[in-house]
Amino acid sequence: MTTVFSRIITGELPGLFVWQDPEIVAFLSIAPLRPGHTLVVPRREVDRWTDIDGPLLTRCFEVAQAVGQGVQRAWNAPRAGLVVAGFEVPHLHIHVAPVWDMTDFDFSKAKQEEDPSALTGAAVKLRAALLELGYEQARGCTSGA
Template sequence: MTVNEDVPISKEKKMASVFSQIINGELPGRFVWKDVDVVCFLSIAPLRPGHTLVVPRREFDSWTELPAELLGRVMSVAQVIGQGVERAWSAPRSGLAIAGFEVPHCHVHVSPTWSMDDLDFTKVKPVNDPVELDDAAEQLRTALRELGHGKFVPDA
């Protein structure tokens, strides 16, 4: 499924968002999913290890501006990522949040959760150790492959 590229983006942007820069390879990112419309990469300020951002490739400021088909694809991928983080970290649930205040590019947060406290964004801790992020990314990639989604999981 591919979203119509002719749908206008509702807000003019003077420069690419930090997420577009990550998607375009201009900034580093730990990708765990790539398809024609959506990418997923680990947050550098995670709620918990495995905290993943589900991001449409095209820039929209808010999830309420996404064409319905693209919003559906974002949520479908978020569900798969949720299954992956539950499996990779043996979490009883995966939490999902859409806030959108940090970066003006629509994104969905998916993270392994054990309680509501795990969704407290005031507790995020930037990760300074790249090995920690690399290990978490590989753990999630492995889980996604085991769940049968290998064709969308990049090698690194």
């Protein structure tokens, strides 16, 4: 069965992308822990991170590191948090967000963003930071992939 993330990747469902390459995409979470909360997702459907092949897992974490650098820069955060939980959608995804302390990892506080302009603004801000850092994979990202 096709996952919701695969439907976002193909453009069937909307998504605010900040990274696109042949293997990996990254788009903003619609229920962010903090502004800039991004999901790094392989294009190929793999449910659990423990089941993915090593080179693709490595690539996922390389992109997560780049996105982490971007969220730190864009929000002037002391850290970029990274979580692999895997319960929400059966398609591997890495949560990356700007964080200031451990309370920023409380998923019970994540709520669907009601203001679409807040998500759009966060995507524009993160794309700009990624481009400043030299990551061309952010260029041309909007909706769909």
